[in-house]
Amino acid sequence: MQTNYEKIIIVGQGLCGTFLSMYLHLAGKEIVVYNLPKKNSSSIVTSGVINPVTGRRIVRTWMIEEIMPFAVNTYQKVEQLLQTSIIKQCNILDFHPTPQMKIAFDDxxxxxxxxxxxxxxxxxxxxxxYHFGFGEINPCWQIDIQNLLQSWREYLLTNRLLKEEYFSEEQINLHKNNLVIYCDGADNTTNSYFKLLPYALNKGEALIAEINDLPRKNIYKQTCAIVPYKKDLWWIGSNYEWNFENDLPSNHFREDMEARLKSFLKIPYKIVEHIAAIRPANIERRPFIGFHPIHQNIGILNGMGTKGCSLAPYFAHQFSNYIVQGTAIHSMADIKRFSGILSKN
Ligand SMILES: Cc1cc2nc3c(=O)[nH]c(=O)nc-3n(C[C@H](O)[C@H](O)[C@H](O)COP(=O)(O)OP(=O)(O)OC[C@H]3O[C@@H](n4cnc5c(N)ncnc54)[C@H](O)[C@@H]3O)c2cc1C
Incomplete structure (x- = not known):
């Protein structure tokens, strides 16, 4: 546990940087957040869904019994703190695309x-x-991440705790007496200290659409998910692209997703935007949390993959407690498991 430092520099204000800076600030630590505003960070592009089950075999998401109630409680507390609306229950209606998927659900x-x-x-x-019926996943939650990020940004700016600029590695030399914690999402794969971690980035895209008259109480899922989004809009996605050349919206996705939407939706729609981002995913599907084994004032909170909305509050809290009180980080999330690899740089 690091005890000898003046302040804590947090690099990035996506979901990870937001929650880590919030917990440390509320614990009375001196913090400064650096965030280069980016229109298509993973946290800006997300649909903000917390779903307790996952995959074609509909298995429980890792640690969901503990992580989901923690996340819900945290978002509700943040609503009080920031005086804004962030979380609502929004169950997924799962319209089975094939008879086999219906059987898998029913089983x-x-x-x-x-x-x-x-x-x-x-x-x-x-x-x-739909031809094979539907099931309901209950409870699921939807978080207005864009509002959360913007509201926390305003709080940080008001308190002079945010620099909206790039933090370069050269600046680390100026911060020998500080902790520097990277919450930099997919950009971490080029970071000299952490690039050897087993990242397996994937790109996700979504279409933003107007669909009048579709009730907004649920998420509708078949071969695409139709999710209530900002104002009266809908978020339609997504995909998991492992081979990609850039983080930009692609024609291929637009054509494919619109074909799926057309075959699912009976009522008119209008596409108004197309967005894309890189998810900070990794081979193990477990977070990366802790301090570098050699450069012990340099830390990381990353690797949230497809589950940042539920994992980030829980593990930011755990990391903050580690920094403030020295309590343990979950062994499957602690970057100590990569000490050997990380000691090579
Ligand atoms: C299409 C799509 C749909 C998704 N849907 C869901 C969902 O429904 N539910 C869910 O739980 N998860 C979802 N995710 C995943 C979720 O968005 C991510 O797990 C999460 O946003 C990762 O947050 P982060 O803070 O680690 O990274 P990011 O959101 O990428 O934030 C990193 C921030 O750091 C900044 N930064 C980087 N380097 C520097 C630097 N050197 N100096 C200053 N600033 C820097 C960046 O500009 C950025 O603002 C989705 C992702 C995508 C792409």
């Missing part, structure tokens, strides 16, 4: 309390095309 219902079968299976015929 899991008895053993998985997050899964339910609504009795009126014709309820959505007016709006959506």
């Amino acid at each position: 899991r219902i008895n053993e998985e309390p997050f899964l339910q079968k609504p009795s009126n299976q014709n309820q959505w015929n007016e709006y959506l095309n």
Whole structure:
């Protein structure tokens, strides 16, 4: 545990930097956040969904029993702190795309309390095309991450704790007496201290659409997800692209996603925007948290992959407690597991 430092520099104000700076600030630590504003960081492009189950086999997300209630409670407290609306329950209606997927869902219902079968299976015929029924994932949550980031940004600016500029590695020499913690998302893969971590970045895109008259209480999912978004808009996505040349929206995605949307949605829509970002994912699908084994004033909170909305509050809290009180970091998230690799640079 680091005890000998003056202040804590946090590099990045996506989900990770937001929560880490919040916890450390509320614990009375002196902090400064550097964030280069970027229109398409992962946290800006996200649909903000917390879903307790995952994948085609509908298995429980890692540690969700502990992490989801923690995250919900945290977002609700942040609503009080920042006096704004951030979180709402928004269950996923899972419209089975094939008979096999229906069987997979139905087979899991008895053993998985997050899964339910609504009795009126014709309820959505007016709006959506579906032939194999639907199930409900309950509870799911939706977080207005863009509002959270903007509200915390304003708080930091008001308190003179934010520099909206790039933090270069050369600046580290000026911060020998400070802790520097990287919450820099996918950019961390080029960071001299941490680039050897086993990242497996993937690109995700979404279309933003106007769809009048579709009820906004749920997320509708078939071969694409239709998620309530800012104002009256909808977020339609996404994909997991492992081979990509840049972080820009692609024609290929737009054509593919629009074809999926057309076959799912019965009512008119209008695409108004197309967004894309790189997810800071890794091979193990577990976070990277802790201090560098050699450069012990340089730390990291990263690797949230596809689950930043639930993982970031929980693990930022754990990392903040480690810094403030010396309590443990979960062994599957602690970067001590990569001490050997990281000691090579
Ligand atoms: C299409 C898509 C959909 C998604 N949907 C969901 C979802 O529904 N639920 C969910 O839980 N997760 C979702 N995710 C994943 C989630 O968005 C990420 O896990 C999370 O946003 C990662 O946050 P982060 O803070 O680590 O990184 P980022 O959001 O990338 O933030 C990093 C910040 O650091 C800044 N920065 C980097 N380097 C520097 C530097 N040297 N100096 C200054 N600033 C710097 C960047 O500008 C940026 O602002 C989705 C991601 C995508 C792309």
